[in-house]
Amino acid sequence: MRILCLGDSFTYGVGAERGKSYPKQLQDKLDKISKCKVQVINRGVPGLNSGYIREHFEENLMKYRPHAVLFMGGINNHWNATDAFTRGDAPGAGQRLHSVLSEFRVYKLVSYSLYRNRYRKDLEALKRNGGEDYAVERSIYKGNDHFADAHVVRENGRKRTIHFRIQSMDFDNPEASKRLVRDLEIMQGIAARHETDFIVMAYPNPMPVHEALRRFAEDYEVPLIDHETEFYTKIPMGRMPDYFFEEDFAWSHPNARGYEAMADTIIRELPRLCRAVKPCLPDGRR
Helix, strand or coil: CEEEEEECHHHHCCCCCCCCCHHHHHHHHHHHHCCCCCEEEEEECCCCCHHHHHHCHHHHHHHHCCCEEEEECCHHHHCECCCCCCCCCCCCHHHHHHHHHCCCHHHHHHHHHHHHHHCHHHHHHHHHHCCCCEEEEEEECCCCCCCCCEEEEEECCEEEEEECCECCCCCCCCHHHHHHHHHHHHHHHHHHHCCCEEEEEECCCCCCCHHHHHHHHHHCCCCEEEHHHHHHHHCCHHHHHHHECCCCCCCCCECHHHHHHHHHHHHHHHHHHCCCCHHHCCHHHC
């Protein structure tokens, strides 16, 4: 069974030492309790917005063939406009055509065959190294010290550069949340066509996009793991800084302890939300 984790720096693991992101700690915990082999794939990249993740979502499903996707993102929509819709609010003609053709079994089989051959080496490398040969090798800063203009990402020995389109940050701009909902609608539809469980997650601290995220999960009956609620209802406020990289935990990334708490919440919630996980965990965790 494969679980694909998509998101930004909170998925990549910023704030903790390497090997302590929530996907890696989730992998380590599942290795100890799971009755079947589970592979957790971390494909978070700092700075990604929901538009970039949506644009490459089906490619990632084809590439890794996950049974479940954990998505946590959207906060970077407030400054990163990469791959945002620029011609109206709908996907392009090519994406619409692909969505229609994907309903046909022959088209789906041919697509899977092409992607399987294209990404066979990547999947073999994943099996060998447990997904650890994936890292942001360096960041490129041009006109701004706070937001990178690009990241150079290494995956299985190959490098690629992800460029960002930076705009002025405005947390009061409702467009960021609207873009998140549009992107989630598309990803949820793609996941349904691939018969992949799509689970959205709230960040562990208060974020402006959470209202839209929770509303989307309720309106579309999409499973939600709410890390903010978990943190703020189960951790005493006086101990909250122990779970974050910086004392100002309202905006900080988690530290290793915080990411471990997220992994524990996911393990507790997954059997209820993900069909593929139920047979893998001991009876006591169902």
